[in-house]
Amino acid sequence: MNVKKFTAATSRDALRKVREALGPDAVILSNRPVDGVVEILALDNDDVASLSAPSIEESTPQFGAFDNDFDPEPAFARAPAAFAPAFTAPEPRQPAPRATAPQPQMDPFAGQPSVARPYVERRAAPAAEEIPPTYANRRAPAQEATIDMAAMSSMMSAAIAQAKESATLEMSGMMSEIRAMRGMMETQLAELSWNASSQREPQKNAVLREMLAAGFSATLARYLIDKMPATKDAAEALRWIKTVLARNLTTIANEDDLLSRGGVFALVGPTGVGKTTTTAKLAARCVMRHGADKLALITTDAYRIGGHEQLRIYGKILGVMVHSVKDEADLRIALKELKNKHTVLIDTIGMSQRDQMVTEQVAMLSESGADVKRLLCLNATSTNETLNEVVRAYQGSGLAGCIMTKLDEAAAIGNVLDVVIRQKLNLHYISNGQRVPEDLHLADRAMLVDRAFRSKGAGNGFSDADLPLMMAAAGANAGNLHNDRSLREVSLG
Known part of the structure; x- marks a missing residue:
């Protein structure tokens, strides 16, 4: 046991000396002040472990080596002096034995007498003197195994990728929550702002109710009301709204601009x-103006049962040949054969605006080798959102114009006018029945705007409590109203 003493002016300094000499695992035996200093007796942790658990070599007596012979001498008789007891009793004196010759013994295996061989003690060679290890050597870390750097790099890359993915998901969720909070705050602030504005100018509520009941979108209504000049009279404010709507509704001034110029038109x-019926109405107008030999009809409706037969019946009545095509190659051939015709009308296949074949149809008409002008038929009974989807799907590289159909079936037509104004479409005709060609008229913008405000549905009334919420929702859906491109192009006068 190697007990060491350490002295210092304070206990902190003495403990530091113990730690530097014996390490952090040293055992403190005593700590006391002596002559103005602090004295600490400490013991190394390894010495304590050796005292508490003696090794097998120390607790087991060592025996000499045998050379296949029985050693009659006990092991403790040949043990080194370190294992001898501290006190040994004196042995009594005995007369020396008389010398006798060694007696032969019988070898139990060979059957011949043998002479006992004298015992020769064989001691192990002394081990080389070991240098006691220092504290640094005893505390030195064991040599680590070789690390596979490729596997370690792969594990680190996987861990980094997983951490990035987790961080991205957390960031995405946090941004979604921030956007939701922003939208909620904008909605509430817009509602408060509208309440304050409507209290100062009550005529705005009256005009807004009229526009919403006519079918116009809340986005367009709010934009126009925000731009409306200050006035105290609701009737005067409504007249200003009608004037702005009529000014921004684009129509053809004269039918001769369309029929006299001629060309290839695809509905x-x-x-x-109502594409087929509208095609027949246009065909009847062309025949009455230029004659049947100046007109040609083409149908691409080969999928619907009896689809092309309806147009053939109209063509037979008008005396016009109807050509049926299936694909782009047939359309090219047909248009090349009919290039001497003054007007060519193409009745296309009707398909949903969400059908992927719409893009193929637009490409077929655009790449047919002729200047095909596309006229989009808009159903007046459809909602504002549906009409916007239809325009976006069929617009392609651009539309020559549009035709409003089923006007006689619509409860309100503000939804169609809203889309035509915001999408900057050129409104050619309006169709209000099945008669050919009577129920096809040129678009009159003043009449259409006036009819939009007169044909209000009975169930489209809104209370004053509903208007702030609708205006706030319109502001949240459109973002910044004044940065909307379709609204910036609206002319206010």
């Missing part, structure tokens, strides 16, 4: 919007 739109 496109969703299923059931």
